[in-house]
Amino acid sequence: MIFETHAHYDDEKFDADRVELLSHLLKEKNIDKIVNVGASFRGCSDSYDLAQAYPSVYAAIGIHPENIEDYTQEAETWIREKAVDPKVVAIGEIGYDYNWVKDPEERKRQGQVFERQMELAIELGLPVIIHSRDAAEDTFNTIVRYNEQGLKGIVHCYSYSKELAIEYVKMGWLIGVGGVVTFKNGRKLRETVEAIPMESIVLETDCPYMAPEPHRGERNSSLFLPYVAKAIAEIKGLSVEEVESITYKNALSLFKKVKGNN
Numbered sequence: 679m680i681f682e683t684h685a686h687y688d689d690e691k692f693d694a695d696r697v698e699l700l701s702h703l704l705k706e707k708n709i710d711k712i713v714n715v716g717a718s719f720r721g722c723s724d725s726y727d728l729a730q731a732y733p734s735v736y737a738a739i740g741i742h743p744e745n746i747e748d749y750t751q752e753a754e755t756w757i758r759e760k761a762v763d764p765k766v767v768a769i770g771e772i773g774y775d776y777n778w779v780k781d782p783e784e785r786k787r788q789g790q791v792f793e794r795q796m797e798l799a800i801e802l803g804l805p806v807i808i809h810s811r812d813a814a815e816d817t818f819n820t821i822v823r824y825n826e827q828g829l830k831g832i833v834h835c836y837s838y839s840k841e842l843a844i845e846y847v848k849m850g851w852l853i854g855v856g857g858v859v860t861f862k863n864g865r866k867l868r869e870t871v872e873a874i875p876m877e878s879i880v881l882e883t884d885c886p887y888m889a890p891e892p893h894r895g896e897r898n899s900s901l902f903l904p905y906v907a908k909a910i911a912e913i914k915g916l917s918v919e920e921v922e923s924i925t926y927k928n929a930l931s932l933f934k935k936v937k938g939n940n
């Protein structure tokens with residue numbers, strides 16, 4: 679069975695087949711648990727609704743660094759209220775995105791919203807899902823500080839060095855591995871997968887984005903996760919089933935509200 683730790687089924691690219699996918703198609707293909715991750719305030723609300731509507735879907739709620747203007751008092755109050763729901767399992771995705779944002783003031787504001795939500799996660803007793811692009815050092819420094827207070831989470835769509843990944847693993851954080859591990863130019867991520875223990879890896883799509891080979895460029899969905907598991911299995915010298923079952927357990931150990939089926 680597969681635990682999909684990062685999907686965006688609220689995206690309009692799923693308007694035509696969202697109901698079929700979430701009500702039975704994914705389940706039939708062994709996709710047992712799905713965390714739908716909010717990025718905007720609207721996305722959080724949609725994730726919450728999907729989690730209420732489908733037994734296998736859970737919600738992560740949080741404001742992405744590209745949408746920090748969404749982080750209002752109203753949004754924070756909403757997150758606080760919904761976080762106690764049994765189907766809300768994490769705060770995310772939150773973090774830094776320096777890929778688009780070059781202005782130092784704007785980056786500072788990203789940091790404020792990120793830290794505010796890290797504090798909220800600690801207060802609410804939930805793990806976090808981290809988005810980090812071109813911001814290795816600031817992300818690491820922030821996580822180290824909150825890790826000291828007991829916070830845990832996933833560094834999603836991990837794109838940094840294997841040395842840094844090892845530092846996260848030492849702190850008990852998980853590394854999110856998706857379609858990039860199958861890409862021709864995904865060597866850096868493959869080296870990371872090789873360098874870290876299997877117990878630190880979780881499967882994710884980031885769908886509708888990041889479809890693995892041989893579907894690169896197409897709309898992604900959790901149905902393509904076996905390609906990701908296969909790439910990891912080849913690196914680790916394991917069977918695809920072993921990769922699926924270990925990563926399933928890893929996700930369960932982080933998302934404490936999710937009850938497993940094995």
Ligand SMILES: [Zn+2]
Binds near residue numbers: 684686771884
């Ligand atoms: Zn995402």
